[in-house]
Amino acid sequence: MPLFSRSPFFILPLACSLVPQLATRLPLSQNRIYWEINNRKKSHTNLASDVNVLPVAPVSEDTWYERLQQQRRELVQETRELLQETNQQRAQELRELRQEYQALVSERQLKLDAKIQENRDLLHAVLQQKNHGLWLARNFNVRGALERIAFQATLQKMIRVNADSGVQPRLNLLAGLPKFNAILHQEVLQRGLVKSQTNTALKHIYHEVSKHAHGNDGLIVVRTTDFTPAELAVLVSFLKLQDQWQYPLQCLGYLQTGLLPILIVVEVYLP
Known part of the structure; x- marks a missing residue:
């Protein structure tokens, strides 16, 4: 005997039960919106009283x-x-x-x-x-003053020379500094000289000073009677230049003796 009857009346109810049922749509009432929350009977025959709704105010x-x-x-x-x-x-x-x-x-x-x-x-x-x-060395005099100036300029790297360079080449390099030229220019004007005169004196200033410096002096004295005006201008310019350095030779100024003044640029040394 077959499991299912061949009768057409048996197939029709089964087909109807397989058709999906539409959800029940509720009407609008008094500007309130209703959403279907739960359909208890799952049937298109549900009533409005069987549905839970949530009212939302605008x-x-x-x-x-x-x-x-x-x-x-x-x-x-x-x-x-x-x-x-x-x-x-x-x-x-x-x-x-x-x-x-x-x-x-x-x-x-x-x-x-x-x-x-x-x-x-x-x-x-x-x-x-x-x-x-x-x-x-019995050279504590004007000549020694120039040697000390050249030594200090080299020590503080104001000029760059070879270790075996003499005093005069170092003085020539020192004379190329702007500060020295400014001081020398004032000395030239005060003494009524020409720059060419001081340029010539500058090249031989150490040699000329060495002629008049012998033995130690308690005070290093620059006597105006020992030098020409151009040589004095160069020598005084070097002494005024080093006066701006640290631990310079102290300049005591001019001493008037007779008609000619004596420039005392002195480092007092007590051995």
């Missing part, structure tokens, strides 16, 4: 606008608070960095000052040793 545009404005105000306030907190943290970090930088600069400045003072003390000691050497 919201006006003014209400939505006010809500958006409130959210905007809250967002702006939160942003300001965050920026303020961030700025405070940043300011604190900058203050700490500034303090660290100032402490570092102060420490380095102290070290630099100590090094500068050490170099000054060393320079003073070297120059004192040079004075002592001039005294031992």
